[in-house]
Amino acid sequence: MKNELIQDAELVSNYINGNENALSILIERHKQKIYSFIYSKVYDRDVTEDVFQDTFIKVIKNLKRGKYNEEGKFLPWVMRIAHNLVIDHFRKNSRMPKFDNAGEFSIFSVLSDSTLNAEKVLIKDQVESDVRRIIEELPEDQKQVLLMRMYQDMSFKEISERTGVSINTALGRMRYALINMRKVIDQNNIILTN
Amino acid sequence: MAKIYSDASPKQYNLNPKDETISLLLNYSKALSVIKYNKLKFEALLN
Structure with a gap:
């Protein structure tokens, strides 16, 4: 594969210089590792999808703003961002626990809409x-x-x-x-x- | 029975994000442009 020959560092610099395809290769190359890493922490496909998306949105913003200084470690940097976002997710959830309504007890048996349809x-x-x-x-x-x-x-x-x-x-x-x-x-x- | 005190090795997950997520990210990247003005940087989403 030709893409595999291009180092992350080169792809990042190409991306910063406007080559959108470089980002696509980077995501394709690392998506499984990053996605699996997030899933191993949150154990929820939907949350994983959200965190994965937020991670790359941050990556894109930082790269475009020129905040990333290349030291040959693109993947660890992305992993760190993902890790921080996972922590944010758990912090947010402990402040405002989500009621997933999946158990035997249904919140809707207690709450009802008293207004008539x-x-x-x-x-x-x-x-x-x-x-x-x-x-x-x-x-x-x-x-x-x-x-x-x-x-x-x-x-x-x-x-x-x-x-x-x-x-x-x-x-x-x-x-x-x-x-x-x-x-x-x-x-x-x-x-x-x- | 002998007790096993070592932790089970972490499970390896081989999961991939949805295609829609990837495509959203690529489109987001194409739409986002950072405009530099003096020392300021502005983000603009041009869809």
């Missing part, structure tokens, strides 16, 4: 408007008690004071309001679940 919002609106329509069908006295209790959150004592009837009458009207609503729901086969 679009479909559930539609269903909820539908149910609420159905209930309102059924309430409109009730006799006035029952409707009044039910609205005060359910929508205005008043106690039966307050309702009885406001409507001028006894608490028992208010309770009775509420009871009949619910019975009548159930009847309407049954008769019209209305489904009020979401």
Whole structure:
């Protein structure tokens, strides 16, 4: 192989002088060693891929900025960068441990999104408007008690004071309001679940 | 049974990065140019 004959040092200097192909040869020549080295530390293919990429991004930047002084040791230099990035990776992870959700315990069994999705919002609106329509069908006295209790959150004592009837009458009207609503729901086969 | 106190020799991995990673790096290298101005150096990504 002709490429093998060219020393790393020469390739690096060619690369610094603008020969992009030299970098390709360098990566091809050393990728396995560097990649395996990173993997032997992190034991995760995705992380290895990231660290490998970051390593060479650093290599490219340093070479282009002229920060690399050739002493015939390109590979040890790249390995040192990779090693430092592996340490950075572990430091970052110990500060902010990653929850990989791979075990038996699933974080999503505890966390849930309480906001409704679009479909559930539609269903909820539908149910609420159905209930309102059924309430409109009730006799006035029952409707009044039910609205005060359910929508205005008043106690039966307050309702009885406001409507001028006894608490028992208010309770009775509420009871009949619910019975009548159930009847309407049954008769019209209305489904009020979401 | 005799106990073996020596560590197992580190496993050798022969793994290679994905082609996409290599190609990204080569493209990054082509796109990156460092502009020198007096003593300052600026990086420019020209895609």
